[in-house]
Amino acid sequence: MTFVAKPKVHHPLLQFNEIGLTRRDYEGAVSTLCAGCGHDSVSAAVAIACNELAIPPHRFAKISGIGCSSKTPSYFLGASHGFNSVHGRMPSVATGANLANHELHCIGVSGDGDSASIGVGQFAHIVRRKVNMLYIVDNNGTYGLTKGQFSATNDRGSTSKRGVPNLYSPIDLVSMALQIGASFVARSFSGDKQQLVPLIKAAIMHKGFAFIDVISPCVMFNNHNGSTKSYQYVREHTASMVDAQLVMPHEQIEIEYAPGTLKEVDMPDGSVLRLRKISESYDPHDRVGALNHVQRAQEQGDVITGLLYVDPIASDIHEVLETPTAPLNQLGEAELCPGSEALTAVNAGFR
Amino acid sequence: MTSYNDFVIRFANVNGSGSASANGMFAKALFRMGIPVASRNIFPSNIQGLPTWFEVRISEEEYFGRRSEVDIMVAMNAETFEQDVASLRSGGYLLYDSTKGRDPKLARDDVVPIGVPISRLILSEFTDPKQRQLFKNIVYLGVLTSLLNIDFSVITNMVSTQYKGKDELIQPNIHALEIGRSYAQNYLDCPLPIQVRHSERLGDRIFIDGNEAAALGAIYGGATICAWYPITPSTSMAEAYEKHASKLRVDPDTSENKFAIIQAEDELAALGIVIGAGWNGARAFTATSGPGISLMTEFLGLAYFAEIPAVLFDIQRAGPSTGMPTRTQQADLLAAAYASHGDTKHPLLFPSSPRECFDFAASAFDFADRLQTPILVMSDLDLGMNEITSEALEWDDSRKYDRGKVLGADDLDKMEVFGRYLDVDGDGIGYRTLPGTHPSKGSFFTRGTSRDEYATYTEDPDAYSKNMDRLLSKWETAKTLLPAAEIHSEERRAGIIYYGTTTTPMSECLALLDEQGIELDTMRIRAFPFGPEVVEFIDNHEIVFMVEQNRDAQMKMLMTNELDLLPSSIQSILYYGGMSISADFIVDEVLSYYQTNNIPRIKVVSS
Numbered sequence: 001m002t003f004v005a006k007p008k009v010h011h012p013l014l015q016f017n018e019i020g021l022t023r024r025d026y027e028g029a030v031s032t033l034c035a036g037c038g039h040d041s042v043s044a045a046v047a048i049a050c051n052e053l054a055i056p057p058h059r060f061a062k063i064s065g066i067g068c069s070s071k072t073p074s075y076f077l078g079a080s081h082g083f084n085s086v087h088g089r090m091p092s093v094a095t096g097a098n099l100a101n102h103e104l105h106c107i108g109v110s111g112d113g114d115s116a117s118i119g120v121g122q123f124a125h126i127v128r129r130k131v132n133m134l135y136i137v138d139n140n141g142t143y144g145l146t147k148g149q150f151s152a153t154n155d156r157g158s159t160s161k162r163g164v165p166n167l168y169s170p171i172d173l174v175s176m177a178l179q180i181g182a183s184f185v186a187r188s189f190s191g192d193k194q195q196l197v198p199l200i201k202a203a204i205m206h207k208g209f210a211f212i213d214v215i216s217p218c219v220m221f222n223n224h225n226g227s228t229k230s231y232q233y234v235r236e237h238t239a240s241m242v243d244a245q246l247v248m249p250h251e252q253i254e255i256e257y258a259p260g261t262l263k264e265v266d267m268p269d270g271s272v273l274r275l276r277k278i279s280e281s282y283d284p285h286d287r288v289g290a291l292n293h294v295q296r297a298q299e300q301g302d303v304i305t306g307l308l309y310v311d312p313i314a315s316d317i318h319e320v321l322e323t324p325t326a327p328l329n330q331l332g333e334a335e336l337c338p339g340s341e342a343l344t345a346v347n348a349g350f351r
Numbered sequence: 352m353t354s355y356n357d358f359v360i361r362f363a364n365v366n367g368s369g370s371a372s373a374n375g376m377f378a379k380a381l382f383r384m385g386i387p388v389a390s391r392n393i394f395p396s397n398i399q400g401l402p403t404w405f406e407v408r409i410s411e412e413e414y415f416g417r418r419s420e421v422d423i424m425v426a427m428n429a430e431t432f433e434q435d436v437a438s439l440r441s442g443g444y445l446l447y448d449s450t451k452g453r454d455p456k457l458a459r460d461d462v463v464p465i466g467v468p469i470s471r472l473i474l475s476e477f478t479d480p481k482q483r484q485l486f487k488n489i490v491y492l493g494v495l496t497s498l499l500n501i502d503f504s505v506i507t508n509m510v511s512t513q514y515k516g517k518d519e520l521i522q523p524n525i526h527a528l529e530i531g532r533s534y535a536q537n538y539l540d541c542p543l544p545i546q547v548r549h550s551e552r553l554g555d556r557i558f559i560d561g562n563e564a565a566a567l568g569a570i571y572g573g574a575t576i577c578a579w580y581p582i583t584p585s586t587s588m589a590e591a592y593e594k595h596a597s598k599l600r601v602d603p604d605t606s607e608n609k610f611a612i613i614q615a616e617d618e619l620a621a622l623g624i625v626i627g628a629g630w631n632g633a634r635a636f637t638a639t640s641g642p643g644i645s646l647m648t649e650f651l652g653l654a655y656f657a658e659i660p661a662v663l664f665d666i667q668r669a670g671p672s673t674g675m676p677t678r679t680q681q682a683d684l685l686a687a688a689y690a691s692h693g694d695t696k697h698p699l700l701f702p703s704s705p706r707e708c709f710d711f712a713a714s715a716f717d718f719a720d721r722l723q724t725p726i727l728v729m730s731d732l733d734l735g736m737n738e739i740t741s742e743a744l745e746w747d748d749s750r751k752y753d754r755g756k757v758l759g760a761d762d763l764d765k766m767e768v769f770g771r772y773l774d775v776d777g778d779g780i781g782y783r784t785l786p787g788t789h790p791s792k793g794s795f796f797t798r799g800t801s802r803d804e805y806a807t808y809t810e811d812p813d814a815y816s817k818n819m820d821r822l823l824s825k826w827e828t829a830k831t832l833l834p835a836a837e838i839h840s841e842e843r844r845a846g847i848i849y850y851g852t853t854t855t856p857m858s859e860c861l862a863l864l865d866e867q868g869i870e871l872d873t874m875r876i877r878a879f880p881f882g883p884e885v886v887e888f889i890d891n892h893e894i895v896f897m898v899e900q901n902r903d904a905q906m907k908m909l910m911t912n913e914l915d916l917l918p919s920s921i922q923s924i925l926y927y928g929g930m931s932i933s934a935d936f937i938v939d940e941v942l943s944y945y946q947t948n949n950i951p952r953i954k955v956v957s958s
Contacts, residue, residue, distance in 0.1 A: 058794060061631065061786040074796060081786035083630055084798040085623070086653050092578075092620035096627025096635060097786070099576050099611045104631075104787045122623070125616040317611075324607040328575040329632035329785065333752055335609055336573040338599040340746045346567060346595070347743045350557035351383070 018054040026051040028078040032071070038190035038216030039072050039138045045193055046107065046136075047076040049200035061097050061104045065090040065119060068145050069111030069138035069216075077107075088119025091126035091135075095317075098131050101327040102318045105204055106133035113143050116152040116171045123173065127180040127209055132316035134203040135211045137173055138190070140218040141229040148220070159226030172298065174308065177211040178291045183314030184210035185290065186307045190217070195305060202307065208314030215303060228301075284310050356386050356411040358422040358545045360495075363435045364488075365428050367399030373488035374405040376513070377495065378738065380505045381409055382558040385550040389415035389739040389855075391931065396583065396676040402431045411550060415739055416856025417931045422545055425491055432456055444543060446491060446498070465539060467494050472530050477523070486527040493531020500542040502549070503532065555743045557705075561734035562638075564705035565664055566591035567744060568712025569636055570599055570610075573752050574662070576635035578613045578624035580643065583676050584732035585666035588638040589614075618643035622650040622661065629660040630797060632757065632785040634716045636662040641670045641683045644690065644727075651725055652691025653799045655822075658772075658781070660719035660726075660755070664712070667731040669929040678929025679732035681851055682901035687727045688879055688909055694819060698829050699879040700728045703854035705741035708734065711834075713746075720755035722829055723780060731900075733852045733931040756782040763792040771795045771806040772818060779825030826880060833878035836885050840872040845894035847941075848921070850876040850906060853898040856934035863938045868952035869945065871896070879909060886914050894950070895921050898937055902927045 014022040026047040031040045050057065057079040064070035066087035073082040085093045094108045115123045115137050126135070141154040148161055152171045159165050177185045184206040188196045196214065203210035217230050224230060283289055290309040297304045324331070362377075364370035371392070378390040389408045395401040408415060420440035426432055426447045433456045439445060441461040447454065449466025457464060469490050473483050496503050507525055514520040535541050566588050569577070579589040589612070596610040615621040621637045628635035639647065644665055654661050667683045669675035689696055700715060702708045708730060715726045756776075763769060763784065769792060772781045781804075784793035795806035803814045840846070849857055854875055861871060874888045889895050889910070897907050904923040911918050924940040926932040945952060 056790055058790050059787050063627070079791055079794050081784070081794050082796040083627070083657075084796065084800070085626075086649055086799055089619060089623045089650070092615065092623025093627035093630070095613065095620075096576065096578065096624035096629070096633075097631040098627075099613070099624070100628040100631035100633035100635070101785075101787065121616055122620055125620065129613070321611045322606070322608045323611055324602060324605065324609055328609070328611065329628075331573075331575065331609055333573065333750075336575065336600070337571055337746070337752075340748050342599055343567075343571070343744055343746050346599075347555070347557050350559045 017051055019056060021051065021054070021057070023048065023051045025079065026057055026077055028073070028075040031075045033068060033075075034220050036219040037068070038140065038214075038218070039069055040075065041190040041193065042136065042138055042196070042214050042216055043072045043075040045190075045196040046200055048193070049197050049204065050077060052197070053201055053204060055105060055204075059104055061101075061106050062109065063090050063094045063097060063106065064109045065111070065114035067111040067114050067143070068140075068218075069109055070114060072109050072138065073107070088114050088117070089122060090114065091119065091122035091131075094133055094135075095126060095129060095131050098133060098317070099323075100329040102132065102316075102323070103327050106131070107204070108133055108135045110135065110137050112137060112139045112141060112151040112153040112173075116173055120152070120171065124176060124180055127177050127182045127211070130183070130209050130315060130317045130320060132207055132318070133209065134200065134206075135209065136200075137211075137213050138216040139173070139213050139229070140216050141227065142218045144218050144220065148218075155228040158228045159224075161224055163226065165226075172294070173211070174213045175291060175294055178287055178294070178309055182211045182309070183208035183311040184307075185309045186211070187213045187215070187294075187303065187305050189215045189303075189305055192305070199307060202310075206310065206314070208311065208316050284308065285312075353544045353546065355546060355548045356409055356550055359406065359408050359418050359420075360423040360425065361407075361421040361435070361438065362405040362425040363428045363431050364403050364405070365430070366394060366397060366401050366403040368488070369485040370403070370405070370427065370488045372513075373492050374407075375738075376506065376509055377492055378407045379558060380501055380509060381407070381547060382553070382740065383505050383509070384502055384547060385553045386547055387411065387413045387415075387550070387552055387556075387740045388558070389737070391417060391733070391737050393930065394677050402428050409547065411552060412859070412862075413552070413740070414856070414859035414934070416859055417933045419933055419935060423543075425495070427487070427491065429454075436462070444498075444545075446494065448487070465498070467491070467531070467534060467539075469494075469531075472534060473527075476526070476530060482523065486523070489524055489527035490531040493528040494535045494539075495531075496528070497532050497535035497541040498539065498543050498546075500546040500548065503528075553740065556740055557743050558738050559705045559741055560587070560736055560738045561702065561705045561708040561730050562588035562666065562736060563591040563595075564741070564744065565638075565702075565708040565712040565728065565730065565735070567595055568709035569662075569716075570595055571709070571746055572634065572713030572716040574634045574636050574716060575609065576611050576613075576625065576628045576633050577637070578615050578621040578628075578635065579637050580615050580618045580621045580639065582618070582640045582643050584668055584679075584736045585638040585640050585643070585664060587736060588664055588666065592638075618646040619650065622647040622654075622663070625661045625663075626650055626654050626659050629654070629719070630657075630786075634660075634662070634720070636664065636716075638664040638666065640666050640668050641686065642673065644683055644686050648686075648690040648692075651697060652693060652695050654725045655691065655695045655697060656693070656799055657797050658723040658783070659797070660716075660723055662712075662715045662719050663725060663727045665727055665729050666735040667729065669927070675929045677732070679852065679931055680900050680927060680929060681729070681731055681853070682903075682905065682927070684729065684879075684901070684905035684909060685903075687729060696826065696880075697724065698722065698726050698833055700726065700833070701850040701877055701879075702728065702730055702734065703851050703875065703877075705734070705739060706744060709744045714834075717753040718829075718832060720757075721753050721780070721832060722825060723755060723783060724825070724829075729851060731852055733855070739855075756780055758782050758784050758788070758793060760789045763789045766792070769793050769795075770804045772802065772804045772821070774804075774821050774824065777824075778828040779821050779823070780828060830880050830882050833880070833882075835882045836877060836888070837875040838873070838884060838888055840874075840888070840891070841870075842891070843870055843872045844892065845869070845896070846872040846874060846888060846892040847896040847898065848874045848876060848888075848906075849898040853900060853932055856932060856937060857898075859934035860937045863934060864941060867938070867942060869941060871941075876906065879913075881910065881913060885910070886916075889914070889916060889920055894944075896924055896941060896944070897921045898924045898932065900926050900932050
């Protein structure tokens with residue numbers, strides 16, 4: 001995990017966003033991951049999405065666990081604070097960070113080892129808690145940093161680089177998130193920026209817990225013919241359900257390439273989420289339907305991608321806890337300390 | 352000869368039978384008569400059906416330690432009857448339910464039996480079986496008001512206050528009290544030679560347990576986030592925080608809560624939430640016990656190395672492993688002080704009274720912010736869960752929170768270079784920034800991996816060592832900041848060291864030793880790391896005792912390790928049976944040391 005700063009030179013063709021920043025302002029340090037790693041595409045997609053949303057980069061808080069995926073917050077949004085915490089515990093750290101200041105956009109990056117094995121308990125519980133954040137899993141079905149052990153998302157029968165088959169059932173984080181009650185659940189593929197960028201934008205603007213499982217092949221240990229998470233396998237078996245495009249109220253973006261019907265979803269922040277359905281029958285507001293769909297496809301060996309479920313009027317943890325408009329970390333003595341007079345009354349209650 | 356306000360009474364009950372509220376009322380009534388009291392609940396790790404005891408020490412001298420022999424036993428549990436009779440001192444009083452006659456197991460003729468047909472008295476007055484069970488407790492309370500000469504109006508007022516709003520319960524309760532009271536007046540010799548009377552000793556003091564006081568301290572200290580996982584004996588602290596914050600921290604105009612409480616999925620997540628909040632600039636804490644500390648060690652290492660403020664309350668119970676979950680010990684010191692792998696150490700605070708739980712809780716947040724590290728407040732079950740006479744809580748309105756070295760946007764604008772881990776001031780503490788502060792300056796990456804002064808990842812040996820050495824320099828700064836040991840010295844030959852709840856029996860212990868011709872200087876440890884006064888005290892005494900409630904002499908180990916002392920320089924007095932340590936136990940140990948080593952009982956040695 002060597003740090004290489006990226007030189008900042010402004011290219012004359014770089015476009016400025018609404019707040020006068022360019023794509024370069026949303027990038028981070030140079031990645032030290034292996035060349036061709038899917039995770040780098042995810043990082044790039046996050047940077048593009050944040051640039052397009054024109055949110056000041058320092059208004060994000062990036063939190064991760066441990067593993068290849070968890071290194072990636074160094075590689076995007078260099079002007080924001082990042083916290084590379086401990087293995088499988090990103091959800092709790094993100095919960096605390098979000099409780100302290102709800103005004104920051106919280107992005108959590110985790111991997112399949114981090115979220116589906118050591119951190120599966122924390123994953124389940126952050127879904128329950130409705131923390132307002134984008135939770136990305138860079139899912140490659142393998143332990144990259146420790147050189148290629150199977151992870152819990154690896155499909156049964158999928159083989160390791162040495163040809164040994166995986167004997168155990170996979171954990172599907174998308175199904176878990178749907179079942180436990182996440183209000184935004186999507187799956188995408190790291191190589192499909194057209195789909196991934198709008199999904200990330202929509203997830204960042206979603207008020208509530210937004211989960212995106214990104215199949216992100218490991219070029220070193222899980223990109224061979226026997227793997228079900230290789231570039232080749234996923235490209236051949238992807239059945240894209242829905243294309244999501246976040247449209248800000250002031251800037252209507254039409255989807256040009258996707259045929260079919262258009263569905264508008266009103267977001268609590270006033271923006272409109274427009275969903276282009278590929279399948280006529282798919283309803284992204286039907287949690288049970290989504291669960292069925294994902295699992296049926298899984299049985300057929302297909303990967304459903306797209307926005308699988310969204311609850312446009314979801315609430316978040318701060319609404320549940322009825323916290324103030326001002327972030328808790330900005331309250332001082334005047335707001336927090338009840339003072340000596342109140343303590344006199346407290347004392348009287350103990351006599 | 353009649354004695355006043357000086358006895359120990361123990362109630363033997365079955366848990367889940369409603370005895371807790373009657374017994375609590377008894378203790379509070381005496382407190383309201385102005386008498387210094389300490390209560391102790393000795394309960395099983397169970398909800399219903401097992402033996403439980405409640406003990407009240409009434410002491411005009413303010414001796415609040417546990418005493419192994421009791422003066423009055425209220426024996427309401429047939430299962431433990433034999434054992435309960437045995438725990439009475441010779442000449443003590445045994446109050447029992449005589450409905451079925453005198454229990455043959457009452458084989459002692461050196462105690463005074465007081466039989467009251469409680470069940471029979473109840474039977475004719477109440478029909479509901481649940482009421483019959485509950486009011487047995489109220490009847491013996493009524494009997495005790497006569498036997499001990501307790502002001503009856505104090506008790507009836509308490510009943511009225513307690514059931515305010517449920518008025519239909521007031522009359523039956525008072526009726527049950529009167530049944531007991533009039534039976535005693537008609538058939539028993541009242542009052543007993545040991546009895547109570549109104550006292551003026553209390554002043555403005557309060558009757559409170561340490562967990563509730565600590566929770567109030569967290570509120571006054573500005574904690575906005577409490578993340579916790581239920582574990583005895585710490586649960587009541589998180590619950591008290593919620594109870595009091597719901598009154599003291601709700602915006603009167605908007606009804607918004609200026610606090611957030613998360614019951615996490617486990618202790619790991621609880622501390623993770625605290626650390627995430629601390630990283631983002633909110634004051635946050637968790638309350639737990641030994642098993643929770645074990646689970647939290649990973650995060651404690653992260654917070655130490657990444658330098659993130661956090662406050663933990665360890666309400667210690669008897670270990671190891673699940674141990675005795677409802678018994679008290681001071682056995683987490685080493686686990687807490689050196690929690691986590693690698694070279695780590697954490698400041699500890701040792702409150703010894705509810706008032707100090709309040710003070711240390713509030714200060715812990717200042718220490719954590721100033722030192723940018725986790726602070727562990729080491730309470731225990733005895734202190735945390737038992738109500739005791741304590742100094743009233745005080746707050747100075749001019750006090751400002753010390754938020755430590757946090758740079759704002761204006762500070763950053765004025766700076767050329769920001770290095771998160773640069774030791775600018777020479778105290779080992781760098782300046783930190785909070786996420787979202789400045790568009791282009793001051794952002795950094797927090798990590799549990801090694802990094803240089805500018806928070807950039809490095810495996811360079813010199814940069815790594817320099818960082819580890821700076822953490823040691825911060826450790827030295829901690830010594831100047833944390834509460835110093837409290838020392839009473841008259842340059843005697845021998846001294847005694849104690850901390851936390853071993854303080855409780857100490858005044859009685861010193862008085863008893865004085866009667867035996869042994870006078871001791873004292874030192875009460877209030878924090879780890881130790882200040883220079885600690886070494887000085889040990890160096891200046893030929894004999895040094897250390898009283899602890901654990902098997903392995905953990906405070907002694909911390910001292911010999913950190914202060915480079917010879918282990919033989921401290922004589923351990925160790926009690927680890929899970930009840931709180933008594934003055935008698937300490938006195939016996941000191942006397943036996945003097946005898947074994949043929950040490951003359953000289954009071955003062957002139958130097």
